[in-house]
Amino acid sequence: MTKDLEHQFVTELEKNQNIVHKVCTLYTNDRDSHKDLFQEITIQLWKAYPKFRGDSKFSTWMYRVALNTAITLYRKSKKNIRTQDYESVIFKISADEYDPTEEQQLKLMYNAVKQLGDIDKALVFLYLEEKNYTEIADTLGITEVNARVKMNRIKNKLRTILNP
Amino acid sequence: MDELELLKKDWKKRGDQMPQLGYDEIYKMIWKKSSSIVKWIFIISILEFLIPHLLYLTPSMSKTLAIWRDLGLGNFLVISSIVQYSVVLFFIYQFYRRYKEISTLDNAKLLLSNILKTRKTVKYYVIFCLSLIFISFLVMAAGLYLSDDPMAAMGYDNSMEQVDPAKLKITMMATVIVLGVIVTAAMGCIYFLLYGLLIKKLNKNYKELKEMEV
Structure with a gap:
């Protein structure tokens, strides 16, 4: 039963992970913090998952938990120095x-x-x-x-x- | 605004270029420990509930208890303990109830408000403890004033015969009061620093959401 729930959750999150990545991009300035926040959001989503009853779409529910985590729960680690390397990834524009x-x-x-x-x-x-x-x-x-x-x-x- | 529309178009494209994590990576993440503010507030609050009580276990405290008895303040001690423990139980109950109300499924404003309320419960508790500490010092000063032989009550031999007893009494009372102010202020400083640091971000965001309503 729990195994089922885990599988269901991870599959859903894998499919919708873009939402979380986008939140992380907005709220963090470097790769480590991005990963940090992604992890915290994942933990919060998983903790709240049993209460998610499917009366709204999984993605709608994700927006709420992800933003709540970024606005409220996430504590910035000290190492949030902006790295050139990371910036270029976000602002990359393809040639065409x-x-x-x-x-x-x-x-x-x-x-x-x-x-x-x-x-x-x-x-x-x-x-x-x-x-x-x-x-x-x-x-x-x-x-x-x-x-x-x-x-x-x-x-x-x-x-x-x-x-x- | 043209720029924001431009950004919206670009934002959509960008979504597809985001780094992608695999199933196993995400699976591993759900078992990692959370380092959220709520967890920190919980840990620090529990410490704040416990620390005033741990003070009673130190050797110097049991010596102080003897002084209280010698000063004839035993009754005050019993009553204040009863009051203190009932208030502590009330605060712990309140704290637990509020803590349980915190849910990431609420909207941002309600979530922030619930967390701040939980933290405020602890704030009131600490203010209560600080006042109790300060009052104890005041009562002790009053006890000294009423005592016939304050030196003996404090556990010292009354060998300083040459000192004027009235002067001695006043000096001791002043010392106790000054000590009371220092201890209370020091504990208060440590506490409010912790409190302030922890909820700085929450307060800022909550204020912003509240201000929208004006």
């Missing part, structure tokens, strides 16, 4: 779509998003994942109106970071 202005703009955008606070990042993340405002509000525990207002503020904030 190379467009210097667009690449430059994207790089600036990613850097700007990285500078946001934990909560703002969560909003941007859910927005980028094309969640609607009801879901964003529900995940963070705020009202839909406030989620919209906050998102607009973040857009302004990003604009100021980009054009100081």
